[in-house]
Amino acid sequence: MPRHGISGALVEFLVFGLKQAWACLFGGAMLGLIIATKFIWSDADNMLLSRYDFLFIAALVIQLGMLIFKLETIGEAKVILIFHVVGTIMEIFKTHAGSWVYPEHNLLRIGGVPLFSGFMYAAIGSYMARINRIFDIRLNRYPPFAATALLAVAIYVNFFAHHYLPDVRLALFAFTALLYWPTVMHYRVFRFRHRMPLLLAFLLVALFIWFAENIGTWSQAWLYPGQKAQWVPVSLSKLGSWYLLMIISVVLVTWVHPPRPLEDEAGADIRPRAGKVKVRKTS
Template sequence: MRTDRHFTGLERRIDEAAHRFLAGLPRHRVADSLVEFLVFGLKQAWACLFGGAMLGLIILTRWLWPEGGAGFIARYDFLFLAALFIQLAMLVFRLEAWEEARVILIFHVVGTAMEVFKTHAGSWIYPEENLFRIGGVPLFSGFMYAAVGSYMARINRIFDIRLNRYPPLWATIVLAGAIYINFFSHHFMWDVRWVLFAATFALYRHTTMHYRVFRFRHKMPLLVAFLLTSLFIWIAENIGTWSRAWIYPNQHDAWVPVSPGKLGSWYLLMIISVVLVTLVHRPRPYIAQEEPRDVAGDAGETA
């Protein structure tokens, strides 16, 4: 199915050119699999556009930024201003939809509030000085959460994601609220993350995500999608701490990999992320009978 109605103007032109090229390729199982794999990677890269740009800047400034700053601007302030520029450019050049900008703003506010609390509690620190900050939190940090929001909103659109057997929206909001509260409350009382993991499994165990790559729709359990996304964010966090954009207490003297235990935190954050996105893009079920045939002549689905 062509999902033009979900694309920005530039994306629609890219999609049309890609269909003209890819639809002319030979049709057999190996070729179809290679095309699906290639397009999947390209779409994922496109969905990561904002986050990838931010991560690239963090790496570059780690290598190139002078010790003690560039004289007229601190590294963190440069990252903040660069993030603002990238965000505005993506909107002006229609690389991002205005609906996604609303999601990103929500992520920015939610993430910054947690950052202020967590840095005050000593969970992690930002070791460099800068001007644009709230307490111990440079304002660029909110854009790292916004990058997650950008990715979640963009994949929903460009993969035309449908969710079958999705839980009641009110139940997901309650769970997301409990997860967010636990990020704060576990500093003062019991950490109930294992209860939250169990609640997550109970709520989403039957939910299946259906997504279109190019010729076919594919599906996977939504819980597996949460885990895979959490893994990639954990890898990005290792890059971020290696660059000393922020560090954990055990990384103060020398960098060590981020504990695999943080995967659980990112997994729970995925629940919050999905719920926030569903407040803007309400979950839609996949109904095979409503799936029109695409330009390649297939409306199939693979597991």
């Protein structure tokens, strides 16, 4: 296959898309089910199982399947579960505060929150964990874990506190920029490593989550107050919310997979011998 020129760049681009789709396996499956159930449950009165309960059972089966087929490790599943719980707690609070609503009735719920909703957060955590391995991500000049953990806690607290106290998300954005500005992400697509500022990577991931949320609200899986009468695109302000919330997931993933600098790879002398790859550390 071509290595250079337009054809070589096209190969890298196509592999990048395939790897991204593979990393999004959990989230993509859930989004596909949300779209499909919008049409299948159009006459919900004749269905034996509610749409939300079906989505919960399906999400549980997908998660178990990913563990059985070793698409996720036990350590990653623990972190994903934590993010799932963190997201569900926030869902309970936010729906009670009227930030959004789940318009359909179902059995498996806590208050006004169907249990499947926590898997939307789990899907983000799954993507973050899988992309780290699939693209063999290395991070140069990554900030100390304690500082990132403090940022994650501040972000989470503000999601609750801003209902009663001034919203400090602008300060959180500034803290995020200050903390991650020096960090560069190096990732392998196919033949070559590429690099990108980590802040830009955060923005791109948040943008695609925002696209997915638009699909979710269009399918009426959940609705914001301004979408009850007629569907309209989700406000761009939610892009900032997803940007901040995603950082919590990133911090949790780095708890399981501590960031590795690119120098770790550069320090290895890799030489194929007799059909095997032998790694020798250089001094």
